Amino acid sequence: MSAAALLALCLTIPCAGALAVALLDRRPNLREAASLAAAAALVAAVVSLAGPVLAGERPSLRLFELFPGLALALALEPLGLLFALVASGLWFVSAIYSIGYMRGNDEPRQTRFYACFALSIGAAIGVALAANLLTLYLFYEALTFVTWPLVTHHGDAEARRGGRTYLALLVAPSMLFLLPAIAITWSLAGTLDFAPGGILDGRVAGAAAAGLAALYAFGIAKAALMPLHRWLPAAMVAPTPVSALLHAVAVVKAGVFCVVKVAVYVFGAGFAADAFAWLAWAAGFTILAASVVALRSDNLKRRLAYSTVSQLSYVVLAAALLTPVSVAGAALHIAAHAFGKITLFFAAGSIYTASGRTQVSQLDGIGRRMPWTMGAFTVGALSLIGVPPCAGFVSKWVILEAVLATGLWPMAALLAASTLLNAGYFLPIVHAAFFRAPAGEAHGEAPLPIVIALLAAAAGTIALFFLPELPLALARGVAGP
Amino acid sequence: MREHLPALQVLLPLAAAPLIVLARSPRFAWLAATAASYGSLVVAVLLATEVAASGSISYAIGSWPPPWGIEYRVDPLSAFMLVLVALTASLVAPYAERSVAAEIPADRRYLVYAMYCLCLAGLLGMVATGDAFNLFVFLEIASLATYVLIALGPRRKALLAAYQYMLMGTVGATFYVIGVGLLYLMTGTLNLADMAARLREVTELRPVLAALAFLTVGIGLKLALFPLHQWLPNAYACAPSMVSAFLAATATKVSVYVLLRYYYTVFDPWALFERLPTGEVLIALSVAAMLVASVVAVYEQDAKRLFAWSSVAQIGYVTLGIGLDNQAGLTAALAHLINHGVAKGAIFVLLGGVALRAGAGALGVASLGGLAARMPLTALGLAIAGLSLVGVPGTAGFVTKWYLVLGALERGHAWLVAAIVASSLLAAVYVWRVIEALYLRAAPAGAVRGEAPAPMLVAAMAMTALCVYFGFETSFNVGAAREAADFLTRGLR
Numbered sequence: 001m002s003a004a005a006l007l008a009l010c011l012t013i014p015c016a017g018a019l020a021v022a023l024l025d026r027r028p029n030l031r032e033a034a035s036l037a038a039a040a041a042l043v044a045a046v047v048s049l050a051g052p053v054l055a056g057e058r059p060s061l062r063l064f065e066l067f068p069g070l071a072l073a074l075a076l077e078p079l080g081l082l083f084a085l086v087a088s089g090l091w092f093v094s095a096i097y098s099i100g101y102m103r104g105n106d107e108p109r110q111t112r113f114y115a116c117f118a119l120s121i122g123a124a125i126g127v128a129l130a131a132n133l134l135t136l137y138l139f140y141e142a143l144t145f146v147t148w149p150l151v152t153h154h155g156d157a158e159a160r161r162g163g164r165t166y167l168a169l170l171v172a173p174s175m176l177f178l179l180p181a182i183a184i185t186w187s188l189a190g191t192l193d194f195a196p197g198g199i200l201d202g203r204v205a206g207a208a209a210a211g212l213a214a215l216y217a218f219g220i221a222k223a224a225l226m227p228l229h230r231w232l233p234a235a236m237v238a239p240t241p242v243s244a245l246l247h248a249v250a251v252v253k254a255g256v257f258c259v260v261k262v263a264v265y266v267f268g269a270g271f272a273a274d275a276f277a278w279l280a281w282a283a284g285f286t287i288l289a290a291s292v293v294a295l296r297s298d299n300l301k302r303r304l305a306y307s308t309v310s311q312l313s314y315v316v317l318a319a320a321l322l323t324p325v326s327v328a329g330a331a332l333h334i335a336a337h338a339f340g341k342i343t344l345f346f347a348a349g350s351i352y353t354a355s356g357r358t359q360v361s362q363l364d365g366i367g368r369r370m371p372w373t374m375g376a377f378t379v380g381a382l383s384l385i386g387v388p389p390c391a392g393f394v395s396k397w398v399i400l401e402a403v404l405a406t407g408l409w410p411m412a413a414l415l416a417a418s419t420l421l422n423a424g425y426f427l428p429i430v431h432a433a434f435f436r437a438p439a440g441e442a443h444g445e446a447p448l449p450i451v452i453a454l455l456a457a458a459a460g461t462i463a464l465f466f467l468p469e470l471p472l473a474l475a476r477g478v479a480g481p
Numbered sequence: 482m483r484e485h486l487p488a489l490q491v492l493l494p495l496a497a498a499p500l501i502v503l504a505r506s507p508r509f510a511w512l513a514a515t516a517a518s519y520g521s522l523v524v525a526v527l528l529a530t531e532v533a534a535s536g537s538i539s540y541a542i543g544s545w546p547p548p549w550g551i552e553y554r555v556d557p558l559s560a561f562m563l564v565l566v567a568l569t570a571s572l573v574a575p576y577a578e579r580s581v582a583a584e585i586p587a588d589r590r591y592l593v594y595a596m597y598c599l600c601l602a603g604l605l606g607m608v609a610t611g612d613a614f615n616l617f618v619f620l621e622i623a624s625l626a627t628y629v630l631i632a633l634g635p636r637r638k639a640l641l642a643a644y645q646y647m648l649m650g651t652v653g654a655t656f657y658v659i660g661v662g663l664l665y666l667m668t669g670t671l672n673l674a675d676m677a678a679r680l681r682e683v684t685e686l687r688p689v690l691a692a693l694a695f696l697t698v699g700i701g702l703k704l705a706l707f708p709l710h711q712w713l714p715n716a717y718a719c720a721p722s723m724v725s726a727f728l729a730a731t732a733t734k735v736s737v738y739v740l741l742r743y744y745y746t747v748f749d750p751w752a753l754f755e756r757l758p759t760g761e762v763l764i765a766l767s768v769a770a771m772l773v774a775s776v777v778a779v780y781e782q783d784a785k786r787l788f789a790w791s792s793v794a795q796i797g798y799v800t801l802g803i804g805l806d807n808q809a810g811l812t813a814a815l816a817h818l819i820n821h822g823v824a825k826g827a828i829f830v831l832l833g834g835v836a837l838r839a840g841a842g843a844l845g846v847a848s849l850g851g852l853a854a855r856m857p858l859t860a861l862g863l864a865i866a867g868l869s870l871v872g873v874p875g876t877a878g879f880v881t882k883w884y885l886v887l888g889a890l891e892r893g894h895a896w897l898v899a900a901i902v903a904s905s906l907l908a909a910v911y912v913w914r915v916i917e918a919l920y921l922r923a924a925p926a927g928a929v930r931g932e933a934p935a936p937m938l939v940a941a942m943a944m945t946a947l948c949v950y951f952g953f954e955t956s957f958n959v960g961a962a963r964e965a966a967d968f969l970t971r972g973l974r
Contacts, residue, residue, distance in 0.1 A: 064953045067883065068963075072953065138874040145873065152921055160921050164913075171909055175902045183886040183898070 003052050003059030006045055007074045007129055010084065013042045014122030018115040025111045032099050035114045039092040042121070046081070046088045053081045054473060060131055070192060072138065075131030077194070078477030079264075079331055083257045084128040085470075086338045087250050089460075091121045093453045094245040097346055100449030101241050104353040113153060113239070117246075119146040124250040127257065133182045133192040133266065136258060137174075140222070143254055144170045150242045151235050162237035169231035170221050178219025181212060185266065194261060198268020209267075209275035216262045217279050222255025223316055226286040229309045236301045240349030243301060248308055248341035253334050256315040260330050263319045264478060272322035283317035284414045286310065291421035298359050300348045303425060304341065310418065311337045311384060317411075318399045324476075326402030329395055331475035332468075336383065336391035339464060343380030343457040347373050350446035350454055360429055365438030367430075372451050374433045376458035381426035383461045386419055391464035398475075486528050487540040487553040490563060490609050491619075493520045495602035501595040507587065510594035511578045517598050518570035521605060525563040532560040533964075539611070547611070548672035554611030558815075558965040562608045562738045565819055569730040569826055570601050576940035577723040580833045584635040584721045593633055593721065600626035600727075604735045613661045613671045616739065620657065620703070624650045627716075627732060634719040642715035649702055649712040656699030663692035664747070677747045693753075696743055704736035706800055707770030710793045717789035722833025725785065729792055729829050730822035737799055737818060744803070745969040754806040763804030768900045770797030775907035779914070784835075784844045787911060788828050791870060794904060795821045801901075802885055808966055810888030813881050815962035820877035820951060824869040827944035831862050834933025834941065846914060851924030856932050860919040862945040867912035869948040872905045877951035880959060 001009070017038025024031040052059060053076055060075035076084075098117070102110050123146055126139030144167065152163035186192055189199040204212060221228040235247045267275055287310050294306035311333070318330035350373040351357055351366060367374035383390030386397075396419070403411045445451055464471065497517035501510040532538060537556035541547060555563070574597070581593050603623025610616050628650065632643035665671055667688050668679040683689060698709070705713040713733075717725045744753055754760045774793035781787040795817070802814025835852065836844050853860040869876035882905060889897035932938055951958045 066880070066953065066955055067959065134874075141874050145868070149920070155921050160917065163917075163921070167913065172906055175906050175909070176899075179882075179902060180886065180898050183883070183890055187887065187890045
């Protein structure tokens with residue numbers, strides 16, 4: 001099959017999966033099989049694209065000519081491939097996890113859940129494959145709307161409130177800032193296609209460039225740059241598999257992916273100084289401030305959400321530096337954080353399913369009752385702190401290297417402080433889980449599918465440390481020649 | 482036969498009306514109205530292909546050559562409008578039977594269809610004619626039929642709404658005729674093309690300016706240009722469901738056409754937009770419409786009125802595009818006639834289905850609660866058409882928004898871009914109130930399960946599908962709109 005056809009297939013598989021899930025409404029086992037099969041097929045399709053892309057090929061496909069000279073089109077480059085690999089691979093793992101979670105908690109409306117889940121991944125893949133800003137915007141918005149039913153899954157007043165915040169804080173920035181930014185780019189450059197080296201070179205400069213970069217950075221609220229981060233904690237009303245895959249991987253990574261993409265392929269390295277200098281500091285502020293909030297949150301999912309806000313800004317910071325090393329670091333951190341954070345969310349869901357607990361203060365001694373879960377949690381936590389042998393160490397190392405190379409010593413100090421804060425909000429959980437006496441009713445491990453998925457994600461976190469060739473090769477490809 | 486197509490366009494529905502009144506059978510009335518709608522569509526498409534192939538068509542009624550006789554003139558712009566009106570009619574008419582049967586007593590049903598045919602004939606005539614006074618005649622035919630249609634609505638309040646509309650509409654028509662009279666005074670002709678040519682030689686400014694003012698206010702009343710929109714929400718909310726759907730997609734749009742016709746052909750030699758602050762005034766009024774009407778919609782409790790207010794706001798998009806007076810803006814304005822037409826048409830048909838199931842009466846937003854479980858397709862259709870009103874990418878509404886933003890950027894009005902996106906954000910708020918009710922709220926007590934009748938659902942789903950189709954495949958809506966916009970900016974000659 002040609003690479004272009006595979007691109008189309010990557011978009012079709014999740015949609016077909018959603019359709020199959022909807023049709024198999026009354027046959028739960030077949031329905032879950034369909035969602036697993038779709039996930040596996042998507043992984044296969046994305047992986048088979050890896051070879052050509054690594055060999056330097058850039059498959060592309062035009063879909064519709066929307067406006068004269070401006071088409072909906074797909075094209076795959078290393079960064080997109082990396083994001084697609086992470087999203088599809090972790091979809092498969094989450095599909096296993098969801099079976100255990102949704103059945104273990106007896107959740108209502110499971111068909112709608114699985115169907116929207118598949119569509120969300122489809123939208124995320126669309127973001128990864130977008131060949132121009134218009135296509136990116138289309139899938140970016142679609143991702144917001146198809147995840148809304150998942151966020152409001154429980155349908156109660158709290159879910160409605162969370163859903164409103166989620167939607168308002170994602171849609172308002174993308175309409176108010178991102179769309180005008182894209183239109184301005186179009187009127188300046190006459191093209192919206194992503195191109196190595198950017199398309200704005202020589203067309204905008206100085207304060208105007210910084211303003212445009214700000215429209216993008218805040219328009220892409222999925223990157224959760226403060227003060228536009230509040231949708232992410234609001235999204236935590238969703239069932240945990242949603243928080244895990246979408247709000248630790250697909251949605252938030254789509255956000256930072258867009259930021260990197262815009263920085264590298266729309267602006268280009270020449271804009272590092274005048275357009276993006278402020279963004280690095282804004283990201284630095286978010287890293288610290290979100291870590292402090294995480295430190296003070298007792299609700300486990302909320303703590304994880306704020307940790308995500310903080311970690312996303314590592315990517316934004318690295319993208320804003322716009323050096324080859326920093327962009328590679330950004331790409332790596334997208335993958336590394338995805339694996340680490342999904343492990344942590346899986347663990348949070350596992351704890352909730354087995355014991356019904358949601359607060360950090362209730363986790364005393366839980367490691368003795370749920371050794372697998374808390375073992376995986378420890379791996380995820382170490383990865384996010386940046387301790388070897390976990391994936392987070394590699395990406396944080398590369399980002400730090402890039403920061404030092406630019407000579408921004410205060411920024412390096414900020415990253416060091418952030419690492420301490422990360423340790424400060426994760427290690428007490430690990431300590432309490434293993435070294436304090438258990439309290440409350442006795443319970444065992446979570447259902448088997450949950451444990452399998454959890455261990456797979458944790459194993460992936462460690463594997464990325466020992467086998468970083470593929471992500472590294474892709475990350476270098478982004479920064480590339 | 483082919484050369485008589487322009488006359489046939491108007492004659493088909495015009496002839497159907499008396500037949501319906503003679504026969505009086507509701508079934509026959511519906512069949513005749515549907516046949517007239519389909520027939521008009523065929524004629525309109527034939528005309529459009531002919532115009533695309535060999536340029537504008539001029540047809541002399543009774544073989545009296547223009548400018549002495551009445552001329553029908555079909556150019557790219559009017560061909561576009563004819564297709565739009567006939568297409569909406571063809572989508573609405575087939576579904577009407579069940580809805581009319583549910584809302585209107587048996588002995589009055591034939592009247593609905595007769596008036597509908599007259600209204601259609603009037604609207605098509607307004608577009609097809611090239612004569613200023615003939616246009617007034619058709620305007621009155623369409624308006625009078627519309628007053629009756631609204632008065633036939635199932636609620637008592639419909640009478641008040643129809644009366645309100647009649648007062649405003651009559652003022653509008655009178656202003657129009659005064660404007661035409663002044664122009665006739667100055668040029669001695671009623672043929673629009675001829676009038677444009679002779680206006681060049683007119684040196685006396687004041688009567689022409691007065692004519693312009695009268696025409697603008699008169700047509701503005703008919704197209705619900707802010708702040709002349711007060712009649713619209715009640716009229717749309719109280720009319721029978723099929724009438725709301727038909728009017729929402731056509732009536733104000735045809736008035737927009739008339740405005741364009743005068744601004745760009747008759748007053749064109751005057752360099753209207755350069756010499757007078759026409760653009761600025763239109764932009765200011767449009768922005769006010771987009772923001773104020775959207776805010777009202779956000780707080781509206783009645784679902785039909787909510788979407789009627791949204792229409793006022795969406796008409797603001799159209800007039801904004803005209804006010805921008807550039808290629809992108811005009812393309813947006815014309816494309817939005819289609820884009821908004823299909824979305825609003827779908828919404829009113831679907832609400833008609835809901836009203837049918839829930840029993841007549843006020844249709845509050847709260848009564849849409851839990852509709853996704855009772856009428857899943859209806860809910861999905863409302864959600865998709867609603868997203869098109871917001872202008873989410875992948876829907877027809879986005880296409881308009883994109884061109885409007887480009888047009889505003891081209892004019893160098895950054896604040897206008899902000900106003901456009903702010904208005905679509907407000908649209909997101911009022912649409913989301915509905916979607917949240919559909920999917921997350923509890924159903925009201927005693928709600929019945931079950932979809933709307935199949936014909937209604939098919940019509941609505943077809944329009945919903947068009948909302949998405951036009952969001953991806955833009956060669957029809959944008960293509961035709963660009964062509965018409967090219968034609969306008971080039972001028973008649």
